[in-house]
Amino acid sequence: MEIAIETTELTKTFGLVKRLTAVNNLSMKIEKGTVHGFIGPNGAGKTTTIKMITGAISPTNGSAQVFGEEAGKNEAKARIGYSPEHPNFYSQSAFDFLVYNARICGVEPSEAKERANNLLDWMGLTDFKNRNARGFSAGMKQKLGLLQSLIHDPDVLILDEPTANLDPIGRFDVLTKIKDLAKKEGKTILVSSHILDELEKVVDHVTIINKGHTVLQSDIHSLKNKFASNKYIVETANNPAYLKRISKLGPAKLNPDGNIEVEVKNPERFKSAIFTMFKNDTKNLGGFYPLKMSLENIFMNVLGDKSDLKNNEQKTVSTLGEKNDK
Amino acid sequence: MINKAIFEKTFKDFFRLKTILVYSVFLAVPLVIFSQIALEANFFNVTSLDLMVEYLFGFFSVLSYVWVSGVAISLLSAYFCSSMIAEEVSDRTILLLVTKPVSRASIFMSKFLAFLVSILIYSALSLFLSVYIWASVFELDLASLMVFVSKIPYFFIYSVFVALFFGSISAAISALSSSKLKSIIPSVLLVIVAFFVFIQIRDVSRDMGAYEGVLSFTDVGYDFGNLYISILEAGGVRFIPLMQGVLGTFTGVYDVPDEFVDVDYDHGIIKPSLERLKYRSPVVSLIKLIVLPGILTLLGLLVFVKRDIS
Numbered sequence A: 001m002e003i004a005i006e007t008t009e010l011t012k013t014f015g016l017v018k019r020l021t022a023v024n025n026l027s028m029k030i031e032k033g034t035v036h037g038f039i040g041p042n043g044a045g046k047t048t049t050i051k052m053i054t055g056a057i058s059p060t061n062g063s064a065q066v067f068g069e070e071a072g073k074n075e076a077k078a079r080i081g082y083s084p085e086h087p088n089f090y091s092q093s094a095f096d097f098l099v100y101n102a103r104i105c106g107v108e109p110s111e112a113k114e115r116a117n118n119l120l121d122w123m124g125l126t127d128f129k130n131r132n133a134r135g136f137s138a139g140m141k142q143k144l145g146l147l148q149s150l151i152h153d154p155d156v157l158i159l160d161e162p163t164a165n166l167d168p169i170g171r172f173d174v175l176t177k178i179k180d181l182a183k184k185e186g187k188t189i190l191v192s193s194h195i196l197d198e199l200e201k202v203v204d205h206v207t208i209i210n211k212g213h214t215v216l217q218s219d220i221h222s223l224k225n226k227f228a229s230n231k232y233i234v235e236t237a238n239n240p241a242y243l244k245r246i247s248k249l250g251p252a253k254l255n256p257d258g259n260i261e262v263e264v265k266n267p268e269r270f271k272s273a274i275f276t277m278f279k280n281d282t283k284n285l286g287g288f289y290p291l292k293m294s295l296e297n298i299f300m301n302v303l304g305d306k307s308d309l310k311n312n313e314q315k316t317v318s319t320l321g322e323k324n325d326k
Numbered sequence B: 001m002i003n004k005a006i007f008e009k010t011f012k013d014f015f016r017l018k019t020i021l022v023y024s025v026f027l028a029v030p031l032v033i034f035s036q037i038a039l040e041a042n043f044f045n046v047t048s049l050d051l052m053v054e055y056l057f058g059f060f061s062v063l064s065y066v067w068v069s070g071v072a073i074s075l076l077s078a079y080f081c082s083s084m085i086a087e088e089v090s091d092r093t094i095l096l097l098v099t100k101p102v103s104r105a106s107i108f109m110s111k112f113l114a115f116l117v118s119i120l121i122y123s124a125l126s127l128f129l130s131v132y133i134w135a136s137v138f139e140l141d142l143a144s145l146m147v148f149v150s151k152i153p154y155f156f157i158y159s160v161f162v163a164l165f166f167g168s169i170s171a172a173i174s175a176l177s178s179s180k181l182k183s184i185i186p187s188v189l190l191v192i193v194a195f196f197v198f199i200q201i202r203d204v205s206r207d208m209g210a211y212e213g214v215l216s217f218t219d220v221g222y223d224f225g226n227l228y229i230s231i232l233e234a235g236g237v238r239f240i241p242l243m244q245g246v247l248g249t250f251t252g253v254y255d256v257p258d259e260f261v262d263v264d265y266d267h268g269i270i271k272p273s274l275e276r277l278k279y280r281s282p283v284v285s286l287i288k289l290i291v292l293p294g295i296l297t298l299l300g301l302l303v304f305v306k307r308d309i310s
């Protein structure tokens, strides 16, 4: 499999006095033709990594390569289309902006205009083509940012939160388009997002990073197998109170939603044990079901112990518990 | 090496109607005011037409040195160059630009070339506009007007050096700054120092013997004057002693005697030509005014190539 993007011990430290290592020895490989989800908590270093791959900032250490070319060189940049987290525009129309960007990349004027029109049409922005892009809404800016990344027909798309400002229909639309770009045009896509249930529908690979380095890299299929659920969720009228009793069936804890999450060795035996437990008490049992391993669950699972998220969640859980105890 | 699209956009941005209008007014108002005052005061009301043209041309040369091709063009250059990089950084448009398949050196050079071409056009147009204002206020006849027009190329050459000098300072700072204002301020301060502050301190420091050395080297106003007068002389211009005196006051290039201003020049006293002060030969001034901007531009380029854009 050909590698489209590869980072090797990529490191970025900001600041001369107060040094902050945003990306720390990050190594990852992105295969050609894949849609690769790039996820991690706020401040994990996703945008910083992306900016090193696109050549906007230079690594303090390590390297990034695009189809074997050093990141930042023209040969590397020519193969990348980059849609930033917060795109900014000149005071000019959306159409002129796209034409200008095409021309920078060496596209002839007539061809540039044609591409601009096609892209605006494709994204449904034709009605706004002559409006000043600075006056665009956040969602429209995001869409225009995505369009300019396609203007030189690159092999790789690097999309930093491409749906962050979009309404639900817009998000669905853009994600479908991203999927199409990969499927129909064979583009390699690296996409970062916090909306994991949506991301899950388009990516076939993921890299999870935290505090600047890779925590997990895998294709979705093996990932789901690996995290295949031997866990059940039990919802009761008073979860903290039932936690103790259910713990006898297997290691159990309160999950972030306040429900009981229990590890189960033998599902059949577990089911009958639950039925027995609530036999005379059915109104207190809300329900129980196997834990579905969504990308979001995996994310929580992988980072639950490592990120600062956990502390907050534990706090919520324990206050909930106190309330319930009273 | 030059990206045509970036060059064209930068060039167009420099020729927005608003920029042209604001600059024209900025340039013209002091000229109109000065010429009106001179007219009211019968400043140039001398006996012969030849002498009047001589005076008018001389004063125009002073105005060209200080204002038209001096302060005005240097401020415009600083304004243009500060916007080259710093404005894109503060507007955050630079991120998309540097991630496009075009080298940063090429971005910088395309923009700098657009500045150069624009400032040549602005310089030429400024001179024509100024000559036009001058000629209309003093109602010059065609023959006298041609005296002015024929010397425009020499004023123009001087203008280019001024533009390059102050432009490159702003461009260099612009390459490492995120603020357009911060990129202009050093140039503005230097403009004030070069064209005004040194008028005050040159004579005093020369009398005290403190001028040579650091002060003299910092005195780019002298270098500009040195170059200016040499260029005009090469263009066949000969200033009468009175004009040498006025020019000397502004440029520090002539040895202006203290009692000089007291001489009643309207009575036809013919004074000997003033002595040219050679702190540096014009060639050295020329080299200084080419090498300094060159180094600054190169530094700006290097900084921009290495700079993190986030």
Ligand SMILES: Nc1ncnc2c1ncn2[C@@H]1O[C@H](COP(=O)(O)OP(=O)(O)OP(=O)(O)O)[C@@H](O)[C@H]1O
Binding pocket: A014, A015, A020, A021, A022, A040, A041, A042, A043, A044, A045, A046, A047, A048, A049, A085, B310
């Ligand atoms: N130019 C900079 N100067 C100093 N620190 C920076 C700079 N850019 C990013 N950082 C820091 O680096 C860390 C990683 O930031 P980054 O933007 O890469 O995170 P992210 O994963 O994209 O987060 P988010 O999900 O919020 O977009 C943060 O702590 C951030 O404050």
Ligand SMILES: [Mg+2]
Binding pocket: A046, A047, A048, A085, A160
């Ligand atoms: Mg980010």
